Amino acid sequence: MTSSATGSAVTMHIGELAEKTGLSLRTIRHYDEVGLLKASARTEGGFRLYTQEDHSRLMVIRRMKPLGFSLDEMMALLKVIDTMQGGVAGSNNTSVRAELDAFVAEAVERRQKLQDQLAMADEFLELLRMQ
Amino acid sequence: MTSSATGSAVTMHIGELAEKTGLSLRTIRHYDEVGLLKASARTEGGFRLYTQEDHSRLMVIRRMKPLGFSLDEMMALLKVIDTMQGGVAGSNNTSVRAELDAFVAEAVERRQKLQDQLAMADEFLELLRMQ
DNA sequence: GCAATCAACCCTTACGTTAGGGTAGTGTTG
DNA sequence: CAACACTACCCTAACGTAAGGGTTGATTGC
Known part of the structure; x- marks a missing residue:
């Protein structure tokens, strides 16, 4: 039931990404701010949109952190x-x-x-x- | 050779303590500032003096740090x-x-x-x- | 015997840094 | 409308770093 079938370009909001990676919203926004992981896109209203690519990048980052x-x-x-x-x-x-x-x-x-x-x-x- | 060099009341300056523990001078001064490990005494001129007791306390602290x-x-x-x-x-x-x-x-x-x-x-x- | 000097060491501010946390006040989405 | 998200801002811990000055104690010169 991966409900992300909202079209072909699978995207998610920051909350979902946070849950998937175990990182806080604040942390992810911070990474956006400093350019470590910029949101791939934004909604009309300004919500950050992330892709699967972003997700795996963030996982790399997460694994680097302990070092x-x-x-x-x-x-x-x-x-x-x-x-x-x-x-x-x-x-x-x-x-x-x-x-x-x-x-x-x-x-x-x-x-x-x-x-x-x-x-x-x-x-x-x-x-x-x-x- | 003057009086108190009888081995047990040995004190040291911050530099020696730093070297023995592997902590920086700044770190040790910081611990003094916040009261985690206050220098046992000071010289007339204001140098911090530490004892063997202080040394072992600092080692405990040092071992705690990774946690x-x-x-x-x-x-x-x-x-x-x-x-x-x-x-x-x-x-x-x-x-x-x-x-x-x-x-x-x-x-x-x-x-x-x-x-x-x-x-x-x-x-x-x-x-x-x-x- | 004793002042002067000198290197090595130490002192106190005081501001900077990193990686976010927390909040308020407001807007967006489903 | 309830959840969710946004920006903007201030806050924190544990030191790092720089500046400018003082102390120690051994050596030198008189």
Whole structure:
């Protein structure tokens, strides 16, 4: 019963997107404001309209968040991904590839830090339980 | 060699404490400002002086941080721990114990969230590597 | 013996930043 | 009409950062 069959270009309002992603309305509006994820369109009256594409982009963002990237960094990464996917065959994507690799490296590093934090948290919990 | 260098009343300046804990000077000063960890003393000239006690308190704080507790919450927890340790034997520590248990529960929950974030990060990394 | 100097360290404002949260007051949609 | 959405604005935590000045304590010169 995916009731979104209101025509061919499936769109949704901000509320539905919020529910699907688990992000707040405020957060999504903020992403729009700063340009991290602009609404694909607006209704006559000004309501933001989002597509499936927007949804999956937002999911990428959501998964990046735990790594503590800034919104600017996320923006940059999304651009890189777009470039690679919309890549003109045979164009010079070496620099883009390099940029992506840098992101991966950074992400791996941050993942490590996250894990360290987990370890630290466990130390703390043990300490707490000893009381 | 003058008088009090007998090992146990050792104090240090903020820089040494920063190095030992891995926290920034600014962070430690901030903790002083808001009362999370006030310097035990000051020199005549105004330098903050910290003891070994301070050091271990700060380590507790540092280990709590990954769990995302606010400074106010940390302050509350430290107070609870202090109360328990300086506990007059036989005093009514039931409510204090309850408070501690609440903290433990909260901490466990947050630890879980941390782990979820780690999982999300891994999903993201896989996604990145597929590019 | 003691002032002067110097690098390293520390101090206090005080404003800036990030990623949203919260509210009010008003308009839109079904 | 009830839900939902809009803009615009102020607010927050936990520091970062810059500016301008003071302290410490070891070394130097007299």
